[in-house]
Amino acid sequence: MSSDADWQELHCTARKDQINALERWFFNAGALSITLEDQADQPLLEPGPGETPLWEAVRVTALFAGDQDLSPVLEAVPGELVTKAPQAAVLVADREWTRVWEDQFQPMQMGNRLWICPSWTLPLKPDAINLQLDPGLAFGTGTHMTTAMCLKALDAASLEKTCVVDYGCGSGILGIAAALLGAKQVLGVDNDPQAITASLNNASRNDISTAQFSASLPTASELEDWKGSADWVVANILAGPLIELAPTLTTLMAPRGRLVLAGLLEEQTEQVIAAYAPEVMLAVADQQEEWVLLVGEHHSL
Numbered sequence: 409m410s411s412d413a414d415w416q417e418l419h420c421t422a423r424k425d426q427i428n429a430l431e432r433w434f435f436n437a438g439a440l441s442i443t444l445e446d447q448a449d450q451p452l453l454e455p456g457p458g459e460t461p462l463w464e465a466v467r468v469t470a471l472f473a474g475d476q477d478l479s480p481v482l483e484a485v486p487g488e489l490v491t492k493a494p495q496a497a498v499l500v501a502d503r504e505w506t507r508v509w510e511d512q513f514q515p516m517q518m519g520n521r522l523w524i525c526p527s528w529t530l531p532l533k534p535d536a537i538n539l540q541l542d543p544g545l546a547f548g549t550g551t552h553m554t555t556a557m558c559l560k561a562l563d564a565a566s567l568e569k570t571c572v573v574d575y576g577c578g579s580g581i582l583g584i585a586a587a588l589l590g591a592k593q594v595l596g597v598d599n600d601p602q603a604i605t606a607s608l609n610n611a612s613r614n615d616i617s618t619a620q621f622s623a624s625l626p627t628a629s630e631l632e633d634w635k636g637s638a639d640w641v642v643a644n645i646l647a648g649p650l651i652e653l654a655p656t657l658t659t660l661m662a663p664r665g666r667l668v669l670a671g672l673l674e675e676q677t678e679q680v681i682a683a684y685a686p687e688v689m690l691a692v693a694d695q696q697e698e699w700v701l702l703v704g705e706h707h708s709l
């Protein structure tokens with residue numbers, strides 16, 4: 409079932425302890441965002457860092473592009489992850505979805521200096537570092553715990569005059585934050601062309617020049633140009649790709665460069681640390697529920 413609607417939603421119900429696994433399953437199936445609501449119909453985005461929905465039974469809405477065929481997704485939703493499976497896709501017009509986001513997406517503080525602000529509200533702290541970002545097609549609004557942990561790590565770092573690679577940039581949120589926090593040059597990399605477009609648009613909306621922020625598919629030439637020069641590499645991807653990408657990411661790092669990895673679960677920590685151990689000594693720097701943040705420094709002199 410593919411459609412001409414702007415968006416499609418799948419609604420289902422799940423227990424609190426099923427949410428993280430269900431979110432991962434929907435994102436793997438192509439979902440663009442997940443919204444959680446309680447039974448009293450008080451909408452809430454994915455839980456913010458450190459927050460856990462108070463309600464036990466959660467209504468889950470997974471948003472998909474209008475042209476995705478959702479029949480296979482509907483058939484494959486694992487029964488053990490839901491208390492009530494989605495029955496059919498609900499078509500959503502663009503304006504309606506935008507209004508829902510506008511009601512729900514509000515400025516969020518990430519560490520001491522950094523805020524993520526949607527365009528439809530004034531920054532709560534005009535003197536803070538306000539990254540303007542609206543939800544879009546690419547992953548990365550700051551509402552997901554993995555993004556939030558990376559943003560807080562960047563906020564706490566000294567990025568003045570550094571070179572930063574945001575690998576798996578999605579919306580570009582991490583790289584743009586690094587640029588606003590003082591990085592002199594940032595490269596966003598993503599294997600999804602839509603993420604490259606989103607990152608460049610979002611950088612421009614934050615008045616970041618193309619000299620300071622560039623974004624590219626992972627082409628050999630672009631990566632070659634950055635070899636050995638990144639003071640910081642930040643990558644919020646899943647554990648599998650992070651392990652596969654170990655040689656690529658460590659090659660980009662400058663001597664004594666720092667690496668920030670998110671997107672892995674607690675039980676995957678040792679495996680990811682082992683994949684990077686020849687080059688980088690990673691350690692757990694933060695954890696939100698089962699999501700872990702690893703940070704480390706390149707061994708080389």
Ligand SMILES: C[S@@+](CC[C@H](N)C(=O)[O-])C[C@H]1O[C@@H](n2cnc3c(N)ncnc32)[C@H](O)[C@@H]1O
Nearest residue numbers: 547548555576577578598599600603644645649
């Ligand atoms: C979880 S999103 C993170 C987006 C954003 N950096 C954030 O922190 O919110 C992961 C991104 O990595 C990209 N990605 C996944 N595997 C990749 C790979 N092997 N090479 C490059 N990008 C990849 C996806 O397209 C997606 O945009």
